[in-house]
Amino acid sequence: MAVTRRDDTCAPPAAAPVPAAGGRRPRADRARQVADVLRRQVLYGDLRSGALPAEAELVREFGASRNTVREALALLRAEGLIERCPGVGTHAVAEKxxxxxxxxxxxxxxxxxxxxxxxxxxxxxxxxxxxxxxxxxxxxxxxxxxxxxxxxxxxxxxxxxxxxxxxxxxxxxxxxxxxxxxxxxxxxxxxxxxxxxxxxxxxxxxxxxxxxxxxxxxxxxxxxxxxxxxxxxxxxxxxxxxxxxxxxxxxxxxxxxxxx
Amino acid sequence: MAVTRRDDTCAPPAAAPVPAAGGRRPRADRARQVADVLRRQVLYGDLRSGALPAEAELVREFGASRNTVREALALLRAEGLIERCPGVGTHAVAEKxxxxxxxxxxxxxxxxxxxxxxxxxxxxxxxxxxxxxxxxxxxxxxxxxxxxxxxxxxxxxxxxxxxxxxxxxxxxxxxxxxxxxxxxxxxxxxxxxxxxxxxxxxxxxxxxxxxxxxxxxxxxxxxxxxxxxxxxxxxxxxxxxxxxxxxxxxxxxxxxxxxx
Missing domain, CATH: 3.40.1410.10 (Chorismate lyase-like)
Structure with missing residues (x-):
């Protein structure tokens, strides 16, 4: 992810997106971003009532680290949208x-x-x-x-x-x-x-x-x-x-x- | 309040409302009912940025007990919609x-x-x-x-x-x-x-x-x-x-x- 942090609310508008060195960004922010996209797929999309892709596949799909993907899945689990069964994998369980x-x-x-x-x-x-x-x-x-x-x-x-x-x-x-x-x-x-x-x-x-x-x-x-x-x-x-x-x-x- | 309790979900439809003897009903249910009506008045109605009527007046207005009114106010307070200042009274504080x-x-x-x-x-x-x-x-x-x-x-x-x-x-x-x-x-x-x-x-x-x-x-x-x-x-x-x-x-x- 090529990103620019802007912590100053009064900063002038950025001229163009500048890749941030190393993309240092709290993992929780990246996990939320991944979870938000998965949320809809789990609720009403192609991941509805079924198994979620393996972590490695989600890592590729989102260009995110394995830890970020895990944290995103933890967010959806905390909401009761997915469940993880050891040895079986993660699947959608939302009744929404x-x-x-x-x-x-x-x-x-x-x-x-x-x-x-x-x-x-x-x-x-x-x-x-x-x-x-x-x-x-x-x-x-x-x-x-x-x-x-x-x-x-x-x-x-x-x-x-x-x-x-x-x-x-x-x-x-x-x-x-x-x-x-x-x-x-x-x-x-x-x-x-x-x-x-x-x-x-x-x-x-x-x-x-x-x-x-x-x-x-x-x-x-x-x-x-x-x-x-x-x-x-x-x-x-x-x-x-x-x-x-x-x-x-x-x-x-x-x-x-x-x-x- | 003249009410009929129906605890059985499979009960046949009631013929007509029958006053319940003494209106025995959990206070929390009655408080919710009062709070829901007050909520909109506090947010967008006549009680918006101002003092709420005194408890005694709310008791009359809602035909509810003083304890029910207090519990209703506690519900709105827990949501940050009203504030109680000792000696001054209760007023709307929602920034919604x-x-x-x-x-x-x-x-x-x-x-x-x-x-x-x-x-x-x-x-x-x-x-x-x-x-x-x-x-x-x-x-x-x-x-x-x-x-x-x-x-x-x-x-x-x-x-x-x-x-x-x-x-x-x-x-x-x-x-x-x-x-x-x-x-x-x-x-x-x-x-x-x-x-x-x-x-x-x-x-x-x-x-x-x-x-x-x-x-x-x-x-x-x-x-x-x-x-x-x-x-x-x-x-x-x-x-x-x-x-x-x-x-x-x-x-x-x-x-x-x-x-x-």
Whole structure:
């Protein structure tokens, strides 16, 4: 690797890349670089469910030292993406599924090809919402709304913990439906008699608090992808406010963005 | 709160919400529910840069016990979103900024209203890329590409660590530009003489490895929002492959999604 170090943030722009003598660079920086490229191949590319190339091959492929490659593999192992079996080699073990950022889909709709989504319904009922909830759902202050709390599993593995608020006129009929096997999106459209339209989403990465971690069978402090989503019917009426904690090791979000 | 517990994942759908006697529910579950509503108000709503209502007021607002409200505040405090000063009260302290999921914008473009983005350019140079990088950038195998590694700061606070790969014909002129003050997106458009078009993105939540955490001045294991993004020119040519680790406590991603 021909590289130039620039430690001074105020340095003038480099004229052209200058090979650094000996390429002295912390191994952890080089390992991250290798791991980032391998990550996608392991998750969704040619290394998905299979053996990884031997270390010697990765050394050639990345033009990196054997120790750098080992450290890159250690990073992916720490994330639970690969496993190393002595005498057998390293292989991909990620159970991480893509959730689309573009089209508004329920989890069971999205993951149909990956297996069966089943919901553990922890809690359902009418609550008197705070002003913030009433205001976002467009319901009169003080009017009860339906609250639903679910753990969502794919093939038995916890994916997410979902807290859902729905206006009473749609939420009460929803509670008579099978919430274990169905996405709320699909049920809501049936009950409302019209399709969903748009949703505003906010995505964050947060460390799981101890209780959320335990609820999701994840280690304490595990990285969660937190999604807040307000979904509207096609006529613009807000009907579904959700706070979703996805296990970071189980879900990726993918989509496309446009400059224009 | 009138609620029904359902611990059996295979239970038949509930007929209607039944108030649970006494609403016996782990306090941590109720605290999470309160914290999730407050989180957005603290980040982007009416509680943004200011004092939070007194505990007694939150108790009324959420119909929750004082202990539940305290536990909810403790959750937000653990995430660094609020601070409690004895004798003064609790106030919002989050320095977390919204990044759009819809329109493809550079960080400085996006955060213009929040302050100045400055990039610490840690490394620039030509590298011989792995097959995966060549293939995604559409460059001939073995042809060098430009690699740029930056820490991006807003008002001095680290936001992200960005690893960027760019085809040589565009990347070399880029290295002659001021990478400290400018977004690569803006520079690329100038050099290519045409606008950027679309980008494919993949978002994940991951725990920071020790070295990435140290690089971003974040605690070990901190939740990171990891973004992999391949950006194309308006004519479809892929020109910018980035691997970005955002500090989870500094960035939220927001946008809208459509059902149709």
């Amino acid at each position: 599924y893509p959730h689309g950022l573009e089209r508004l889909l329920g989890l069971a709709e999205t993951l149909r090809e990956h297996g069966e989504v089943a919901n553990e319904v922890r809690l359902t009922g009418l609550i008197t919402p705070s002003r913030e909830i009433s205001s976002r759902l467009g319901t009169p202050g003080g009017e009860p709304v339906v609250y639903i709390e679910r753990i969502r599993r794919l093939n038995g593995l916890p994916l997410s913990l979902d807290l859902t608020y729905i206006p009473r006129d749609l939420g009460e009929p929803l509670l008579a439906e099978d919430l274990v096997r169905n996405d709320i999106f699909v049920l809501l459209e049936r009950i409302a008699g019209r399709p969903l339209g748009r949703a505003e989403v906010m995505l964050e990465a947060v460390n799981a608090d101890p209780h959320s971690a335990a609820t999701l069978d994840a280690p304490r402090g595990a990285a969660l992808l937190m999604l807040e989503r307000l979904t509207h019917l096609s006529d613009g009426r807000p009907v579904d406010l959700e706070f979703i904690r996805f296990r970071g090791d189980r879900i990726t979000m993918s989509g496309s963005m446009s400059r224009a | 900024y919204p990044h759009g999921l819809e329109r493809l914008l550079g960080l400085a473009e996006t955060l213009r209203e929040h302050g100045e983005v400055a990039n610490e350019v840690r490394l620039t140079g030509l590298i011989t890329p792995s097959r995966e990088i060549s293939s995604r950038l559409g460059t001939p195998g073995g042809e060098p590409v430009v690699y740029i590694e930056r820490i991006r700061r807003l008002n001095g606070l680290p936001l992200s660590l960005d690893l960027t790969y760019i085809p040589r014909d565009l990347g070399e002129p880029l290295l002659a530009e001021d990478l400290v003050r400018n977004d690569i997106f803006v520079l690329l458009e100038r050099i290519a003489g045409r606008p950027l078009g679309r980008a494919e993105v993949m978002l994940e939540a991951v725990n920071a490895d020790p070295h990435s955490a140290a690089t971003l001045d974040a605690p070990r294991g901190a939740a990171l929002l990891m973004l992999e993004r391949l950006t194309h020119l308006s004519d479809g040519r892929p020109v910018d492959l980035e691997f970005i680790r955002f500090r989870g406590d500094r960035i939220t991603m927001s946008g809208s999604m459509s059902r149709a």
